[in-house]
Amino acid sequence: MLNIIKFNATAGAQTVPVMPKQPRVKPDTGNIKIDNVSISFGRGEQHHLAVSETSIEIKPGEFVCILGPSGCGKSTLLNAVAGYVKPTRGQVLLDGKAVTGPGPDRGMVFQQYSLFPWKTVRENVAFGPRILGRASPTPEAIADTFIDMVGLTKFAKRYPAELSGGMQQRVGIARALANYPTVLLMDEPFGALDSQTRHVMQENLLKIWGEFGITVLFVTHDIDEAVFLGDRVLVMSASPGKIIADIPVRLPRPRDPDIALDEDFMRIKRLCHERIKQESMRAFDQQNT
Amino acid sequence: MPQNLAHAVAEQPGDRQHHSDETVGDAGTAAEASTTDATPRAEVVDGLDRSDEPGLLTRLLQVLIGPSFVMTWFRRSLALALGVIVWHFAVATDFNWYINFENVAAPSEVWASLTKQLSGSMFYKHIAVSLQRILIAYVLAAVVGISLGLVMGRSRIANDLVMPFVELFRPIPAVAWIPLAILMWPTEEGSIIYITYLGALFPIILNTVSGVEQTPEVLVRAARSLGAGRMQIFRHVVLPAALPNIATGLAVGMGVAWFSLLAGEIISGQYGIGYFTWTAYHLIKYDDIIVGMLTIGLLGTASTLAVRLLMAPFLKWQRKAR
Numbered sequence: 001m002l003n004i005i006k007f008n009a010t011a012g013a014q015t016v017p018v019m020p021k022q023p024r025v026k027p028d029t030g031n032i033k034i035d036n037v038s039i040s041f042g043r044g045e046q047h048h049l050a051v052s053e054t055s056i057e058i059k060p061g062e063f064v065c066i067l068g069p070s071g072c073g074k075s076t077l078l079n080a081v082a083g084y085v086k087p088t089r090g091q092v093l094l095d096g097k098a099v100t101g102p103g104p105d106r107g108m109v110f111q112q113y114s115l116f117p118w119k120t121v122r123e124n125v126a127f128g129p130r131i132l133g134r135a136s137p138t139p140e141a142i143a144d145t146f147i148d149m150v151g152l153t154k155f156a157k158r159y160p161a162e163l164s165g166g167m168q169q170r171v172g173i174a175r176a177l178a179n180y181p182t183v184l185l186m187d188e189p190f191g192a193l194d195s196q197t198r199h200v201m202q203e204n205l206l207k208i209w210g211e212f213g214i215t216v217l218f219v220t221h222d223i224d225e226a227v228f229l230g231d232r233v234l235v236m237s238a239s240p241g242k243i244i245a246d247i248p249v250r251l252p253r254p255r256d257p258d259i260a261l262d263e264d265f266m267r268i269k270r271l272c273h274e275r276i277k278q279e280s281m282r283a284f285d286q287q288n289t
Numbered sequence: 290m291p292q293n294l295a296h297a298v299a300e301q302p303g304d305r306q307h308h309s310d311e312t313v314g315d316a317g318t319a320a321e322a323s324t325t326d327a328t329p330r331a332e333v334v335d336g337l338d339r340s341d342e343p344g345l346l347t348r349l350l351q352v353l354i355g356p357s358f359v360m361t362w363f364r365r366s367l368a369l370a371l372g373v374i375v376w377h378f379a380v381a382t383d384f385n386w387y388i389n390f391e392n393v394a395a396p397s398e399v400w401a402s403l404t405k406q407l408s409g410s411m412f413y414k415h416i417a418v419s420l421q422r423i424l425i426a427y428v429l430a431a432v433v434g435i436s437l438g439l440v441m442g443r444s445r446i447a448n449d450l451v452m453p454f455v456e457l458f459r460p461i462p463a464v465a466w467i468p469l470a471i472l473m474w475p476t477e478e479g480s481i482i483y484i485t486y487l488g489a490l491f492p493i494i495l496n497t498v499s500g501v502e503q504t505p506e507v508l509v510r511a512a513r514s515l516g517a518g519r520m521q522i523f524r525h526v527v528l529p530a531a532l533p534n535i536a537t538g539l540a541v542g543m544g545v546a547w548f549s550l551l552a553g554e555i556i557s558g559q560y561g562i563g564y565f566t567w568t569a570y571h572l573i574k575y576d577d578i579i580v581g582m583l584t585i586g587l588l589g590t591a592s593t594l595a596v597r598l599l600m601a602p603f604l605k606w607q608r609k610a611r
Contacts, residue, residue, distance in 0.1 A: 084510055104516035114511045118529040118606040127525070128515035159606040179515060 029095055030182035030215030032058040032081060037090035039076050039241075050076040052240030053090070060182075063209060063216045065230035066243075067223060067272060069280050073241025074219045075187050081217060082108050082185050094183065104132060107176030109186040114172055115160040121147060121171050122156040128179035146174035149208065166197040173208065184209075186218045190225070199257060202228055206255060223272045227265060228255060233272055237279040239286065245275045394576035399583075402576035416584065418560035419550060422478075423592065426485035427546050434490050434542065435535060438497025443527065448498070459491040463549035467556055481553035481561070488549025489542035496538025500531030533607060536600040543596050547589040562588070 039051040050073040058064050066074045079085040081092050083102040092099040094106065102108070115124050126143035134142060147156050150170035152163075160168055169189055176184060190198040202225060209216055220226050226233045227249055235245040249268055251259060259265050377396050384390040394402070406412040441448040463484050470480035504527050512522045554563025566581030 082510075082514060084513075102510070102513040104514070106514065108511065108514040110507055110511065113505070114507045116508060116511075116526065116529070118532070120606075127512075127517075131512075131516045131521055161606070175511075175515070 028060050030060045031093075031095050032056070032183060032215060032217065033093040033096075034058075034077070034081070035090050035093060037077070037080060037087040037092060039073070039080060039085060040088045049240040051080070051087075052242050054241070054243055055090075056234065056243060056246075058215060058217065060215055061213045063218065063229060063231045064234060065218045065220055065226035065232070066234045066236055067220060067226040067276070068236030068241075069238055069276065070221055072236045072238035072279075074236045076241065077236070078185055078187050078217060078219050081183070082106055104128060104179040105181050106183045106185055107179060107181035109169070109172045109176050109184065109189045111188045112165065112168070112192045115168055115175070117160050120157050120159055121152060121163070124160070124171055125175045125178050128175060132179060142178050143174075146178045147171070149177075150174045150204070164197075165193050166201060169193065169201060170204070173205065177208070177212070181214065183215045183217065186216065188219055188221070191220070191222075198225070203257065205229065206253075210254060223269055223276065224260065227251075227268050227272065228257075228260065233268070235272055235275045235279075237282070244279065245272075247271055247275075392575055394579055398576045399579045402574075403580045403583075406577070406580055412565070415560055415562045415565045416588070419554070419562040419588070422482050422485055422553075422561065423546055423550055426482045426550070427489050427543060429482075430486045430489035430493055430542060430546070431539060434493030434538070435497050438494045438535070438538075439501055439523075439528070439531070441494070442498045442501025442531065443523070451494075455491060455494055458487070459495075463488050463552035464555075467552065470553070471556060477557060481550065481557055484553035485546050485550040489546035492541040492545055493535075493538040496534045496541065497531060500534025500538075501527055503534070504530040532600075532603055536597070536604060539596050539600065540593050543593045544589060547585065547592070551585060 034054055034056040037051060037054050038049065040047060040049045042048055054077065056064075066077065068074045076085055080087050081094075081099065083099050083106070099106075116127065119127065122140065122143050125146055126139035129139035129142045137145075144153070144156065147153055150173060152167060152170055152174070155163060155167065160171065163171065172189065173184075190201050193201060205216075206229065216229075218226075218229060230249050233245075233247045233249060234243050235247065236242065237244045247268060251262070251264055251268075373396050376393075378384075379390040380393050380395040382390075437447075437451060441451055466484050466487065467480075470484050471477075474480040474483055508526050508530065509522055512526045517525065550561075551563035551566070554561035555567055557564045562581055562584055566578055566585070569575070569577035569581055
């Protein structure tokens with residue numbers, strides 16, 4: 001299995017080189033500051049504190065994973081950065097400016113089925129540049145660059161329903177990047193994929209991130225995924241949603257899937273695992289009392 | 290695979306072509322997946338490569354001359370032929386047991402009467418007048434229904450203001466509108482078109498509303514994060530998301546338009562295929578009654594099919610969607 005992944009990794013490298021000559025992402029942009037944010041839903045009996053007094057600072061170009069069990073509020077926190085959810089208290093700052101709504105400076109990749117089914121791959125990726133009124137290069141030219149980057153040039157004229165789940169997510173990533181955002185927000189993007197495809201996607205994502213150097217905030221419940229991808233893993237606990245551990249991942253880059261056999265990798269993984277386990281036990285006990 | 294195909298056909302006769310295409314496409318994908326597994330190639334990244342997929346022409350041929358296509362049409366023709374035979378014997382034996390066939394024209398008489406009508410010009414005039422009424426009423430209903438439906442689907446207030454009327458008027462059959470339509474409209478033609486229009490309007494409104502309401506929220510979010518504003522979301526997300534339902538509404542609306550038209554044409558003094566049928570009854574021309582009825586059935590089916598064909602280019606992205 002590892003052989004397949006390695007093989008595909010080299011294949012990926014061959015398909016990636018076409019990059020925009022001048023990336024529009026300025027260095028030192030993409031600083032995210034989550035400042036004492038609380039998010040609650042409902043009132044009275046229905047009241048639910050999804051995120052509680054959370055503060056995080058993410059450096060430009062950093063790859064940060066938020067790891068936690070389902071329902072712990074990690075997606076809600078991501079949605080606050082995206083601008084879909086307004087914090088009940090506190091605020092989210094992007095490069096010093098308060099986030100008030102969704103915008104093209106933050107590319108969003110969803111778990112699944114977020115491509116416009118009535119648009120072809122090219123039309124999907126060109127959508128952002130078109131909406132932003134890009135004239136030169138044309139939206140189509142931008143789209144083709146990014147479609148090539150994710151290795152789907154042959155599928156540019158296909159509709160999403162004709163693609164596999166992994167391909168659809170690659171289009172989703174290309175679409176998010178086509179606006180040259182300073183931040184990429186990813187909400188369990190590979191959660192619905194089979195494990196082989198997921199591994200390949202993780203590697204491709206790291207390559208793309210390496211070339212772009214943009215900030216990535218990546219939500220997942222998969223410990224291996226979080227440790228393999230991130231510079232930091234933020235472990236989140238449930239009810240109320242809170243960051244309970246900030247674990248730095250000081251593993252060399254570029255990372256190879258073989259790193260999963262590395263002692264440091266296992267140590268960090270175990271650390272995450274322990275924190276998550278404590279939390280899930282606690283959450284489980286809470287639900288049953 | 291043939292059984293699957295036949296199954297799909299049996300379930301949804303209207304979407305036969307759609308289903309066949311889908312199944313053929315799936316077979317291709319499965320085959321490719323297995324070949325690429327065995328011999329991975331450099332450009333394959335997640336195990337899917339479609340270079341071996343049959344061309345469009347090949348697939349079209351497979352669908353057209355495939356056993357399922359021939360069988361479907363064979364079975365359908367057979368069913369119709371059986372119906373005619375049963376009809377013939379019911380009339381020939383003067384079947385009269387609760388239902389009375391003694392005054393029903395035989396298939397041969399209807400055929401003779403039809404050929405006679407087709408050789409004259411009056412019959413075509415009736416058809417042309419009916420078609421013109423349908424066209425005016427239907428285009429009006431489509432424009433008003435889709436616009437209203439889109440607004441109602443996006444705005445709670447608009448929905449609350451219009452929906453009570455839709456719910457109240459929708460169950461009223463076209464025939465019940467005749468007296469009021471005569472009183473309200475200055476011309477007979479106006480009344481008939483109005484009744485036809487009402488029939489087509491409600492299914493179009495309701496389907497459009499439900500289409501808009503079913504817009505996946507994640508697509509709206511995706512569009513917003515890509516920088517789209519309200520109008521752009523409406524044009525690029527909400528409208529296309531509602532299109533499949535709008536197409537259904539338009540097809541259903543066409544069917545309802547026809548039987549509303551027939552009710553309306555009872556009051557018509559001169560022309561229309563409904564008038565033709567109704568007059569045939571009064572003039573005791575029992576063969577012409579059936580000629581009229583079958584013509585209505587044929588025209589209704591043909592115009593519904595035309596609506597589906599007109600909408601097909603806008604829905605081609607759906608062909609392989611689940």
